Amino acid sequence: MADIDCYHEQLQRDAQFLCSDQRMDTELVDSLVLQLNRIHPQTLSDKEAHRFRNLGVPTKVRLAELLKHLQVKGEEACHEFYRGLHIHAEDVYFSLPSRVRRREMADPKWTNSVEIRRERYVLNERGPMFFLSCFSFAVGLAMLYYYGEGKTLRGTGAFLHCSAAGLTSGAKDVFISYADIGTKKK
Template sequence: MIPRYRSYHSYSDRLLQDTAYLKSNSNLTERIVDKIILQLNRVYPQVLSNKEAEKFRSLKTPLRTRLSDLVKHLQRKGERECQEFYRAVQNNADKVYATLPSRNNLNTSELLEISPHQEKMILNDNGPVFFLACFSVAAGLAFFMYYNNPEVKSSGSAKKVFGFSAIGFGRHIRNILISFLDDTALSN
């Protein structure tokens, strides 16, 4: 039997480490904490029941007390619930999430989380128009080189390929392509 060791960087341990920071952070307003609680209540499967969510959203209790009680409650429930809490904080208070003490202590080789802004920069910062322009240039050059090949012109296979490619387009573009093929057939 293999013993199971609890990771030092489990979500429960991270939540314990971040509790004081979360309670003292002025960026966590009533509205943001309510959004976090609602997300925990609405996620499937539910982390917080309706009754628990009402308890933690009660305006009779001070915000910091509710937040402290919520953290303790989630730690008792388990690891998945603590993970969902971090996901909710990231979705609703990204600035707070980025400055959590446990995130600063994490070794990047153990838990690597990329923000949406960093992911966009990694993939491509130019956007979809740049991609379409590059694709159009590449497709145009390929078509030009294929169509200007003397072996292809004599066999007429380029016209067949060009004619069949019209099938995938809309009615208006298809008519233009077919009329172009008819014009080139009459000129030969």
């Protein structure tokens, strides 16, 4: 397939996929038409480009007409369409049936077919209880700092003892002793 297949035949096979793919939206079709018109004016004249950019016609219809028109124009026009699709929508280009088939034929053992999975970045694997214990420790320290020297710490002793519940034994002892010292100063 790789050497025998021409772009004209590939476009015939890929046309149905392209017309049904949701990623082929108005903006992409317009950019492809402009690419073919401005960079390769022999492929699409200004009049033809204006016809394929008419927003009064649904995008799927314009795309189907563009693909038929390019097939009539010949091999070079089909090649330029594929080049423009590769530039403007690489994800669509690589998911074309002709491209997928070409990759499968080039790699018959499927060593290249492993999906690339995005790594999941986890800042903390310990879970929500670790976060809550750290948060309660920070709140307890903030309360000690702001209310520790004043006379308003009287009612917060029970709260401070409860907020130390998620801490390790060493941190819990320091926290409770500091809270007790703060309440004895009064």
